[in-house]
Amino acid sequence: MQDTAMLERMAQIKAEATYKQQRENETVLPSPEVLAARLTKLSKELISAKSELKKYSQLVETLTQKLSDTDKTDEANLRSSLHALHDWLKTEIASGPKITEPAAQLLAKDTLLRIMAAHVKVIPSGHEFFVEGNDSILEAALQAGLALNYGCCGGSCGLCKVRVVSGELQKIYHHDYVLSEAEKHKGYALMCSHTAVTDITIEAAEAHSVAEIPLQEIEAKVKKLEWLADNLLILHLQTPRTQTLRFFAGQSATLTLGGEAQSADYFIASCPCDERSLEFHLHTDDLSTQSLFNTLKTGQTINIEGPKGDFVLQEDSTRTALFIAYAHGFAPIKSLIEHAMALDTVPSYHLYWIAPANAVEGEGRGEGEESGHYQSNLCRAWADALDNFQYTPLTASDEETQLKQALTKIVTDSPALNDFEVYLSGPQSFVTVAQTLLHQHNFPESQCHTATLS
Numbered sequence: 536m537q538d539t540a541m542l543e544r545m546a547q548i549k550a551e552a553t554y555k556q557q558r559e560n561e562t563v564l565p566s567p568e569v570l571a572a573r574l575t576k577l578s579k580e581l582i583s584a585k586s587e588l589k590k591y592s593q594l595v596e597t598l599t600q601k602l603s604d605t606d607k608t609d610e611a612n613l614r615s616s617l618h619a620l621h622d623w624l625k626t627e628i629a630s631g632p633k634i635t636e637p638a639a640q641l642l643a644k645d646t647l648l649r650i651m652a653a654h655v656k657v658i659p660s661g662h663e664f665f666v667e668g669n670d671s672i673l674e675a676a677l678q679a680g681l682a683l684n685y686g687c688c689g690g691s692c693g694l695c696k697v698r699v700v701s702g703e704l705q706k707i708y709h710h711d712y713v714l715s716e717a718e719k720h721k722g723y724a725l726m727c728s729h730t731a732v733t734d735i736t737i738e739a740a741e742a743h744s745v746a747e748i749p750l751q752e753i754e755a756k757v758k759k760l761e762w763l764a765d766n767l768l769i770l771h772l773q774t775p776r777t778q779t780l781r782f783f784a785g786q787s788a789t790l791t792l793g794g795e796a797q798s799a800d801y802f803i804a805s806c807p808c809d810e811r812s813l814e815f816h817l818h819t820d821d822l823s824t825q826s827l828f829n830t831l832k833t834g835q836t837i838n839i840e841g842p843k844g845d846f847v848l849q850e851d852s853t854r855t856a857l858f859i860a861y862a863h864g865f866a867p868i869k870s871l872i873e874h875a876m877a878l879d880t881v882p883s884y885h886l887y888w889i890a891p892a893n894a895v896e897g898e899g900r901g902e903g904e905e906s907g908h909y910q911s912n913l914c915r916a917w918a919d920a921l922d923n924f925q926y927t928p929l930t931a932s933d934e935e936t937q938l939k940q941a942l943t944k945i946v947t948d949s950p951a952l953n954d955f956e957v958y959l960s961g962p963q964s965f966v967t968v969a970q971t972l973l974h975q976h977n978f979p980e981s982q983c984h985t986a987t988l989s
Contacts, residue, residue, distance in 0.1 A: 653731035666731045673726035680877030682742040687777045695726040702735025757835045766819040784874030785867045788841025804866035806873035816866040846986040854956040856884040861961030883923035892932040960986040
C-alpha cells in the first residue's frame with residue numbers, strides 16, 4: 536500500500552488527457568507577430584479575390600450588353616459577330632484584374648486596420664474615434680479626448696448607456712446594471728462593458744461646457760510622490776475603479792487631507808484621457824500647500840472635490856494655440872496640451888514656459904534647489920514627436936520689467952497675434968502684466984483665457 540508509483544502514474548495520465556481535451560476544445564492564438572503576418576497575408580488574398588470578383592461582375596455586364604447587340608445583327612453577319620465576341624471573351628478572361636501594386640498594398644493595410652481596430656462615430660456631435668485591441672468603447676472614447684457621460688467605469692451606475700444605431704458590439708466585462716427589455720430592444724448598451732466588433736454608430740450625450748459636468752466628491756489614494764525639489768512635489772493620485780473624476784482639461788479640484796485645515800485648490804495637471812490617474816503640482820509658494828508637504832505618504836486617502844473653473848480648451852476654435860505658463864502655472868497648461876493632442880483638432884500650438892530667474896534645474900528632493908522648467912524633458916519630447924508643436928523655455932524674475940521683456944519676445948515671435956488662441960497660467964501678477972501687454976497690441980479679450988494660481 537505504500538508503493539504509490541502506479542497511483543502517481545495514473546494521475547499523470549489523467550492530467551495529460553484532461554489537458555489534451557481542453558486544448559482540443561479551445562482556440563489557442565499564435566504569437567502577435569505570427570498573427571499579424573497571417574492577417575496581412577489573408578488581407579492581400581481578400582483584396583485579390585475582391586478585385587477578381589469586381590472584374591467578372593463588370594465582364595458579365597459588358598457581355599450581357601454585347602449579347603443584346605447581337606439581336607440586331609442580320610443572319611449573314613451573325614456567325615462572324617459571335618466569333619468576335621468569343622475572341623473578346625477569351626482575351627478578357629485571360630487578362631488579370633486591373634489593380635496596381637501600391638493600390639493593393641493600401642487596400643490590404645486598410646483591411647488589416649479594420650480587423651485590428653473598429654471605427655466609432657458619435658451622433659449628434661459627429662465626433663469619431665477608433666477602438667483598438669481589448670479596449671472598451673468608453674476607454675477608447677476617453678483616450679480620444681471626448682467628454683462622454685460616464686460614472687463608475689465598472690458597469691454599476693449605467694451612466695455610460697448609449698444607443699447603438701448601427702454595427703455590432705461584444706460584451707467584454709460583466710456589469711451589474713440591468714437594462715430593461717425595452718432598452719435592449721432599442722439597442723442600448725453600456726460603453727464600459729462592450730467593445731466594437733464592427734464599425735459602429737452610437738447615439739450618446741457629450742458635455743460641451745463646464746456647466747454640464749456635475750461637482751463630484753471622490754476619495755483617491757496617493758499613488759506616487761515625486762519630489763523634484765525641496766519646494767516642488769508632483770502628486771499622483773488614483774481614483775477607485777468604481778468612481779472616476781469627470782473633468783475638462785485645465786480645471787481644478789479641492790484636495791483635502793485630514794480635515795479642513797489641510798484643504799486647498801489645485802489645478803489638475805493630467806489629461807481626462809488618463810482616466811483614473813490624476814496629477815497635481817504642489818509648490819510651497821502656496822501657503823496652503825506647506826502643511827501638506829510633510830504629511831503626505833504613499834497609500835494615504837485624499838478627498839477630491841471638483842471639477843472647478845472654466846480654464847478649458849476652446850475645442851471649436853481653428854486658431855493656433857499659444858500657451859504661456861509661468862513657473863508651476865505649467866500644471867493646467869500641461870493638461871490642456873495633452874488634451875489637445877488626444878483630440879488632434881488643434882492645427883498647431885506653441886508653448887512658452889517662463890521660469891523664475893533664480894530657479895535652477897533640480898533632480899530631486901534634498902538638493903535645496905528650486906526647480907525651474909521642471910518638466911522640460913517632457914516638453915522637448917512633445918516638440919520632437921509632433922511637427923505642429925513648438926517649445927520655447929524663457930527666464931524672468933517676478934519683477935514687472937523682466938516679465939514684460941519675456942512677454943515682449945513672445946509677442947515679437949508671433950506678429951499675427953490675432954490669429955492665436957492664447958492661454959495664460961501663473962500668479963496674478965504675471966497674468967495682469969501679460970493681459971496688459973496683449974491689450975496694448977489690440978488683442979481680442981475673447982481669445983485670451985487665463986488661469987490664476989492661488
